[in-house]
Amino acid sequence: SFCVCVLPAAQECEEMTDLDLKHSLSGTSLSVRLLLYTRVNVSCAQLLSHREPFRNPRFNLSSPSTFLIHGYRPTGSPPVWLTQFVQLLLQRRDMNVIVVDWNRGATNINYWKVVDNTRKVAANLTDLIQKMKEKGADLGSIHMIGVSLGAHISGFTGANFKGSIGRITALDPAGPEFNGQPPSERLDPSDAQFVEALHTDMDALGYRDVLGHIDYYANGGADQPGCPRTIFSVLIFFKCTNPKLLNCIVLFLDEQKIFFFFLNIKNLTGPKLLNGSVDIITWNQKTHWGYLTIKLSDGQEEAQVELNHKSLMFERFVESSVLAQFDRDVQPVKEISLKFCTGKGLRPSKKLRLLRIRLTPLQNHLSGPLCRYDLLLEENKEVTFRPIPCEDSNF
Incomplete structure (x- = not known):
C-alpha cells in the first residue's frame, strides 16, 4: 500500500495530446x-x-x-x-x-x-x-x-x-x-x-x-x-x-x-483453459523442422492447440520442449491426436519417428504426466492414441 498525495488545486495537470x-x-x-x-x-x-x-x-x-x-x-x-x-x-x-x-x-x-x-x-x-x-x-x-x-x-x-x-x-x-x-x-x-x-x-x-x-x-x-x-x-x-x-x-x-x-x-471471461508442457524425443537420422497440432479428448469434448507460431526443431535423441495452451480443459484425457506438418507442401512428405511424447499439465490436476512411446507421424496425417502414465525413466 502507499499514500496518494492530493496536489493543491492550483497545480496544473498535463494531459495526453487529444486529436481527431x-x-x-x-x-x-x-x-x-x-x-x-x-x-x-x-x-x-x-x-x-x-x-x-x-x-x-x-x-x-x-x-x-x-x-x-x-x-x-x-x-x-x-x-x-x-x-x-x-x-x-x-x-x-x-x-x-x-x-x-x-x-x-x-x-x-x-x-x-x-x-x-x-x-x-x-x-x-x-x-x-x-x-x-x-x-x-x-x-x-x-x-x-x-x-x-x-x-x-x-x-x-x-x-x-x-x-x-x-x-x-x-x-x-x-x-x-x-x-x-x-x-x-x-x-x-x-x-x-x-x-x-x-x-x-x-x-x-x-x-x-x-x-x-x-x-x-x-x-x-x-x-x-x-x-x-x-x-x-x-x-x-x-x-x-x-x-x-x-x-x-x-x-x-x-x-x-x-x-x-x-x-x-x-x-x-470464458471457459477454463489448459496449459501444459509438451516434450518430444525423436529418433530420425536427420533433423526435421515442423509444426504440430495436438488434440485432447475425454470421450465427449475436445481441446486443441496449434503449435504453429514458429517451426519446431526435432533432432535425434534431443528433447524438444514447448509450452502449449489448449482452448479448454478436458479431464480425464482419454485420447490424444497428433498431426505433423512442415509447411512445405511441394517437397516430399516427411515422417517423424517419436521415441516418446509427454504431456504435463501445469495446473493442479489429479493425473500426472501422460506419455506415448514409439509412434510414427506421417506428414499431414492425424494419428490418435490412448496415452498412458509416464514411466519413471530418463526418457
Missing part, C-alpha cells in the same frame, strides 16, 4: 511531450522538460524510471488504457513513470510517415536518458514499455546505449516495415539487458517472429477474443479485451525472470 480524424487526414508534425507520474502525482501528470528535466522536483533519479511509449494513432485519440496502466504500475512499485506523448507525429493516416518519426522519437529519448546518465542515473534501472511502434522506438533508444538499458517490454510490436528487417532496423535482443515481447496480432499488423530474449504469444499470438479483424484491431487491443488484461500485463511485468507464463485472455 481530421488531424489524421491532414497529417501532423512530430512533437514529443514527456508526462511524468510518480506516487505523489498518480493522477496529475507533470510536464518533464527535455532541456532541463531535473528542475522538476518530482523527478527522482534515485528511483527506477519506466518509459511508457504508445504507437500508431490513426484516429488521434489518446490511448484508452493509458491512465489505468500508469496507476497499476505505480501500485506495484515506487518509480518515475514517463509517458512519451508523441501523438503529434503518430496521428497520420499515412502509416509510413509515422514510421519515419520513430527514429526521431528515439533520438529525443536518447538525449534525455543521456542527461540522466550524466547525473548518475543507473541505466540498468530503466524499463521501456513500448506498444506497437513504441516497441521499436524502445529498441532504437536502447541500441544508442549499446544495450545497457535494463529492460524493454514490447506489447503487440508493429510488423509492417519491420518484418524481415535486420536487427539494426527493429527491436532485437541486443537493445537491452533483457528484452521480452508479447505478440497479440501477428497475423495482421503485428510482428510475427521472435524479437527478444523471450517472446510470448497470447492465445497463439493471432487475433484476440472479442477484437475485430480489421486494420484497427491493433489499435484497440486493450479496449476490445477484458479490462483485467491490464492487471495481467502488470503482473507479467513484475516477473523479470519468468520462463513459464501464460496470458489466458479467454480465461478472464
